Amino acid sequence: xxxxxxxxxxxxxxxxxxxxxxxxxxxxxxxxxxxxxxxxxxxxxxxxxxxxxxxxxxxxxxxxxxxxxxxxxxxxxxxxxxxxxxxxxxxxxxxxxxxxxxxxxxxxxxxxxxxxxxxxxxxxxxxxxxxxxxxxxxxxxxxxxxxxxxxxxxxxxxxxxxxxxxxxxxxxxxxxxxxxxxxxxxxxxxxx
Numbered sequence: 043x044x045x046x047x048x049x050x051x052x053x054x055x056x057x058x059x060x061x062x063x064x065x066x067x068x069x070x071x072x073x074x075x076x077x078x079x080x081x082x083x084x085x086x087x088x089x090x091x092x093x094x095x096x097x098x099x100x101x102x103x104x105x106x107x108x109x110x111x112x113x114x115x116x117x118x119x120x121x122x123x124x125x126x127x128x129x130x131x132x133x134x135x136x137x138x139x140x141x142x143x144x145x146x147x148x149x150x151x152x153x154x155x156x157x158x159x160x161x162x163x164x165x166x167x168x169x170x171x172x173x174x175x176x177x178x179x180x181x182x183x184x185x186x187x188x189x190x191x192x193x194x195x196x197x198x199x200x201x202x203x204x205x206x207x208x209x210x211x212x213x214x215x216x217x218x219x220x221x222x223x224x225x226x227x228x229x230x231x232x233x234x
Contacts, residue, residue, distance in 0.1 A: 070108055077101045078114065087117055090181070091125035093132050093148045099125070106161060113172045119162035120173070120181055127155030128188040152192055159185055163201070166208040175214050179205065183225060190229045202226035 066072035077083065078101060086098040102118035109115050131145040163169045163182060170178050182205045189198035206222040 074101075074105050074108060074114075078105060087121055091121040091123075091128075093125050093130060106158070110161060116162050116169065116172045119158045123155055123158035123162050123185060124181065126151040126158055127185050129191065150188070150192065152189075152194065155185070155188075156197070159201075166204055167211075170208055170212055175209060175212065175218070179209065179218065179222060183222070186225065186229060195229050199226050199230040202229065 066075055078087075080101075082095060083098045083101050086092045086095055086102065092098060099122065102121055106115045106118040106122065127150055129150055130148050132148045133143050134146050135143045163178075166178070173181065182201055186198040186202050189195070189201075202222055203226050206219050206226060209219045209222060
């Protein structure tokens, strides 16, 4: 059986993928696996975070705190870091009947964002193994831009500098490294 996804230029097919899930090493991991392997938490993890699905965020928080040395905890912390750090809007249905739902700017939580960012990306070599270079770069650039908008340019530039070094050490394309370095320079230059 092959997997098929629609694309404007046609269909994209992929060969079957064998996925092996090891047994939980403890009762804690077994319980967390039941909580993580749900549609809601799966969606949050695939989309990279949420500001409104509090139950899913509670599961991610529990995973990140209970088994911090596992890759799933790094994924959970990354979702929580983006939701806490990157500004966004939330649809609220508390308007009157004539106005209908409206968008409200979500507040960021810099301290929580910093904690989750450290857990997800504190060791960028391990983070690169966990997320892959593309997602790692996308997430860190997004967080760095958000930190810069919150007048946290110095930690943002440091994070980007560390990312550029990690990507270079891992022999990622030089133009990707240069793009990260350019963003770092842009952020560092704006804070002088």
